[in-house]
Amino acid sequence: xxxxxxxxxxxxxxxxxxxxxxxxxxxxxxxxxxxxxxxxxxxxxxxxxxxxxxxxxxxxxxxxxxxxxxxxxxxxxxxxxxxxxxxxxxxxxxxxxxxxxxxxxxxxxxxxxxxxxxxxxxxxxxxxxxxxxxxxxxxxxxxxxxxxxxxxxxxxxxxxxxxxxxxxxxxxxxxxxxxxxxxxxxxxxxxxxxxxxxxxxxxxxxxxxxxxxxxxxxxxxxxxxxxxxxxxxxxxxxxxxxxxxxxxxxxxxxxxxxxxxxxxxxxxxxxxxxxxxxxxxxxxxxxxxxxxxxxxxxxxxxxxxxxxxxxxxxxxxxxxxxxxxxxxxxxx
Amino acid sequence: xxxxxxxxxxxxxxxxxxxxxxxxxxxxxxxxxxxxxxxxxxxxxxxxxxxxxxxxxxxxxxxxxxxxxxxxxxxxxxxxxxxxxxxxxxxxxxxxxxxxxxxxxxxxxxxxxxxxxxxxxxxxxxxxxxxxxxxxxxxxxxxxxxxxxxxxxxxxxxxxxxxxxxxxxxxxxxxxxxxxxxxxxxxxxxxxxxxxxxxxxxxxxxxxxxxxxxxxxxxxxxxxxxxxxxxxxxxxxxxxxxxxxxxxxxxxxxxxxxxxxxxxxxxxxxxxxxxxxxxxxxxxxxxxxxxxxxxxxxxxxxxxxxxxxxxxxxxxxxxxxxxxxxxxxxxx
Numbered sequence: 001x002x003x004x005x006x007x008x009x010x011x012x013x014x015x016x017x018x019x020x021x022x023x024x025x026x027x028x029x030x031x032x033x034x035x036x037x038x039x040x041x042x043x044x045x046x047x048x049x050x051x052x053x054x055x056x057x058x059x060x061x062x063x064x065x066x067x068x069x070x071x072x073x074x075x076x077x078x079x080x081x082x083x084x085x086x087x088x089x090x091x092x093x094x095x096x097x098x099x100x101x102x103x104x105x106x107x108x109x110x111x112x113x114x115x116x117x118x119x120x121x122x123x124x125x126x127x128x129x130x131x132x133x134x135x136x137x138x139x140x141x142x143x144x145x146x147x148x149x150x151x152x153x154x155x156x157x158x159x160x161x162x163x164x165x166x167x168x169x170x171x172x173x174x175x176x177x178x179x180x181x182x183x184x185x186x187x188x189x190x191x192x193x194x195x196x197x198x199x200x201x202x203x204x205x206x207x208x209x210x211x212x213x214x215x216x217x218x219x220x221x222x223x224x225x226x227x228x229x230x231x232x233x234x235x236x237x238x239x240x241x242x243x244x245x246x247x248x249x250x251x252x253x254x255x256x257x258x259x260x261x262x263x264x265x266x267x268x269x270x271x272x273x274x275x276x277x278x279x280x281x282x283x284x285x286x287x288x289x290x291x292x293x294x295x296x297x298x299x300x301x302x303x304x305x306x307x308x309x310x311x312x313x314x315x316x317x318x319x320x321x322x323x324x325x326x327x328x329x330x331x332x
Numbered sequence: 333x334x335x336x337x338x339x340x341x342x343x344x345x346x347x348x349x350x351x352x353x354x355x356x357x358x359x360x361x362x363x364x365x366x367x368x369x370x371x372x373x374x375x376x377x378x379x380x381x382x383x384x385x386x387x388x389x390x391x392x393x394x395x396x397x398x399x400x401x402x403x404x405x406x407x408x409x410x411x412x413x414x415x416x417x418x419x420x421x422x423x424x425x426x427x428x429x430x431x432x433x434x435x436x437x438x439x440x441x442x443x444x445x446x447x448x449x450x451x452x453x454x455x456x457x458x459x460x461x462x463x464x465x466x467x468x469x470x471x472x473x474x475x476x477x478x479x480x481x482x483x484x485x486x487x488x489x490x491x492x493x494x495x496x497x498x499x500x501x502x503x504x505x506x507x508x509x510x511x512x513x514x515x516x517x518x519x520x521x522x523x524x525x526x527x528x529x530x531x532x533x534x535x536x537x538x539x540x541x542x543x544x545x546x547x548x549x550x551x552x553x554x555x556x557x558x559x560x561x562x563x564x565x566x567x568x569x570x571x572x573x574x575x576x577x578x579x580x581x582x583x584x585x586x587x588x589x590x591x592x593x594x595x596x597x598x599x600x601x602x603x604x605x606x607x608x609x610x611x612x613x614x615x616x617x618x619x620x621x622x623x624x625x626x627x628x629x630x631x632x633x634x635x636x637x638x639x640x641x642x643x644x645x646x647x648x649x650x651x652x653x654x655x656x657x658x659x660x661x662x663x664x
Contacts, residue, residue, distance in 0.1 A: 001413050002431025004505060011508040015431055017411045079349045079639075079647045081333045093535045094556055099334025099347055150638030158637025169639055173336060176343040177644025180512060203425045224426055277642025298641055305490025306482030307411075307501055309630055310609025312509025315411045 005225035008188075009196055010181055014225040015315045027229055027301045027318075028270040037113035037162065045076070046163035048110045059104060060134055062126045069123055070130045071107045072168070078103035079169065086143045086172045102138055102170040106130060112163050115153065116259060117266035119164075125255040127166070131278070132251065134168055135244045139283050144170040146178065146282050149243070154273025156300035174282045182282070182291060189290035197292030201235050210324040212264065217250045218257040222320040222327075228302050229318035230269065230327070234258060234295040241288035243280035258295065260332055265299060268330040273300040337557035340520075341528055342513055346557040347647045359561055359633045359650075360602040369445035369494065377408070378495035380442045391436060392466055394458045401455055402462045403439045404500070410435035411501065418475045418504045434470055434502040438462055444495050447485065448591060449598035451496075457587040459498070463610070464583065466500055467576045471615050476502040478510065478614050481575070486605025488632035506614045514614070514623060521622035529624030533567050542656040544596065549582045550589040554652040554659075560634050561650035562601065562659070566590060566627040573620035575612035590627065592664055597631060600662040605632040 003016045040047050048067070051058075060072040074082065080101030087098045108127050109119055116124060131149050138147050151166035152159035174182075188196040204210055204221045212232060213220040220234045234257055236250060246254065265272055280293040308314050335348045372379050380399070383390075392404040406414065412433030419430045440459050441451055448456060463481050470479050483498035484491035506514075520528040536542055536553045544552040544564060552566045566589055568582060578586065597604055612625040640646050 001416055002411060004429040004431050004503075006427040006429075008425050008427065013429075013503075013505050013507060015411050015503075017409075017431070019409060019413075077349075077351060079334060079347050081351075084333055093340050093532050095338040095340065097336040097338075097345075099336050099349070146643070148639060148643050150642050152637040156635070158635040167639070169643075171336075171345075171347075171643075171645065173345050173645075175345055175643040175645040200425050275638035275641050277638045279642060296642065303488070303490040305484040306607035306609045307480060307499070309607050310482050310611060310628065311478070311480050311501075311503075311507040313503065313505075313507040 007223065007225040008200060009185065011184060012225065012227075013313050014227055015313065016319060017315050017317050018319055027272070027299075039111050039113055041112045041163070044112055044161070044163050046105075046107045046161065046165060047112050059137075060130055062130055064122070064126070067110065069109060070126050072104050072130055072134055073107065075103040075105050075167065080171065097172060100143055101172050102141070102144070102168070104134065104168045106134075106166045106168065108164040108166065114164055115262075115266070115271070116151075116164065117262040117271075119259070121255055121259060124259045125252055128246075128251050128255055128258070131166075131168070132244060132246055135280075138168070138170045139244060141170065143172050144283055145174050146171045147280065148277065149280075150275060150277040152275055154271075154300065156273035157275045178279075178282065185290045195239055195290050195292055197235065197294065198239055201237065201292075209321045212324050212327045213257060213260050215253050215257045215260075217253040220257055220261045222324040224320060226316055226318075226320045226323070227314040228298060228304075228316055230265070230272075230297075230299045230301065230323050231316075232261065232297045232327075234261065234297070235292065236294070239289075239292055241281040241291040241293060242286065243278050243293045261297070261327075263332045264327045264330045265297075267332070268327060269299065269301065274298060275300065339555065339557040340532060341517065343516060344557065344559075345645050346559055347645065348557075348651060349647050349649050350651060359604070359631075371443050371445055373444045373495070376444055376493070376495050378403075378437075378439045378493065378497060379444050391469075392462055394462055396454070396458070399442065401441065402458045404436050404462055404466055405439065407435040407437050407499065412503065429504060432475055433504050434473070434476070434500070436466065436500045438466075438498045438500065440496040440498060446496055447594075447598070447603070448483075448496065449594040449603075451591070453587055453591060456591045457584055460578075460583050460587055460590070463498075463500070464576060464578055467612075470500070470502045471576060473502065475504050476615055477506045478503045479612065480609065481612075482607060482609040484607055486603075486632065488605035489607045510611075510614065517622045527571055527622050527624055529567065529626065530571055533569065533624075541653045544656050544659045545589060545592050547585050547589045547592075549585040552589055552593045554656040556652060558648055558650075558652045558655070559646040560630060560636075560648055562597070562604075562629075562631045562633065562655050563648075564593065564629045564659075566593065566629070567624065568626070571621075571624055573613040573623040573625060574618065575610050575625045593629070593659075595664045596659045596662045597629075599664070600659060601631065601633065606630060607632065 005014050058071050058073045061068050062070040080099050080103050084100040147170045149168050210222045276297045278295050337346050390403050390405045393400050394402040412431050416432040479502045481500050542554045608629045610627050
């Protein structure tokens, strides 16, 4: 008998269709596309040497051994315009806002053919450090209400450029979905006198069956109502609502946790395409008791179809406890 | 300057990134995979002759010229179990429900190599008729709260079987997303004394710039805040909250509207992969003043990435008015 599990945070229902379940090994890439990539590609706008000709002015640079290791630049085809005012207009059913905001690209390494799982640990630390620095800089822009840091790895995850990179989009609105989750988390706090995320974290640590990897400050686990196979959350243990408040000590620890988790995917599932996103509080809200920032990883090894689009419910063909055990057992 | 448009029903924001805009022609399939398919495939579980051996007992059949034209059968690998009771359990953060419900497949034609755009109109009418019959039959099951009728066309839309088919899933819960939209629609009604969908429909008819195709009883249009290129809604003109209440006259007209719209996709965008879904009211609610059933089509010609996953906001690289004009101008 399948189970329908409810996500305590979002109230979303997920059908855990155990009768359709595959073994974790079945999610490995069918056709290994082991194309050997070069370290440098002359036509790549992110490779060293192409900085001036092909990419606009950088907003941040972290150096290593006298050369850049991380560069952040404005997206050449930004979804939002950097300049302009935030103006709302209503005309009958047509409600709109000027598309202002920031859209930047984080070039994670000078090497064209690497990925987070394979970088030196120090480089991963620098990537997270660069996220924090730009996050806190963007916070100062009064037009911005939300900052979304995310990575698209591989074609199925929506990227067109191979060179390792992530993105930061700062929007002049709080997305409806984010606001709803916030309202729900606040209600949970009002009713239970505790943060729903802290509650989840303590229960997951006690239960243990969905844990993947624990470090001093972070816990990687498969959520009880995971939306899809190997969907995973990394929670900071310290209650904190804004990613921008991550400490130096936590950055180092987060780098270990994130990279180890990504290594487990890389070796266990043969470098699957994935997205990750940092879910942090809207920028106008500080030190919230009821919300906890975290990172969510979604491997793109299955496809969403009409059922998901039409209901917002998901069918997960994999048992979260099995996925967690599989990843836990992969030793790096 | 890009625009951020708000969907009046869902309150979702969509970034209309005009600077990234492509021409409609650019969305055509890059590599034409014109594989000639046979009318009959001996290994296909939906082809005539394979009924007994390969597919479980049918729940509905519509005949034409003494042979079946539409068959509905239980899904061989159902996401939900047909038998069992609806039992809720809570254990700390673990909230679940027995995975009971119905999951059926609508085999739309005996011919392996056709698609809705190319079927005789009578066959499309029979498909819609079969949806209505099963919908109203499933309504009688007291364990069911929601019935979702949808179609996955093509690999990018999540289907693995080529033979033309759609699916019906009846769930023992109202999905959180559906409930939120309902609450919002009810609030809109309370504040404005009218159905938000009726309002949208009358404004779209007046405006005209996003209309694609109008028949006696139905209107196909690109929503003002379309989530992705060529995202389209077909609304019935008569206010009605349940798809199950569609009349015979409306079924005939809906068949014309749906097929013509799908033909415009087929010829204009070179048979793109797509999902469609019928959004109807939860089954316990009848004759609602504030909700209107409709059909939503999402062509799968772009990919959602980390930004969409992490915010619920979408970036649409296509201007809804341009998409509407492009489809409007395709004469069938």
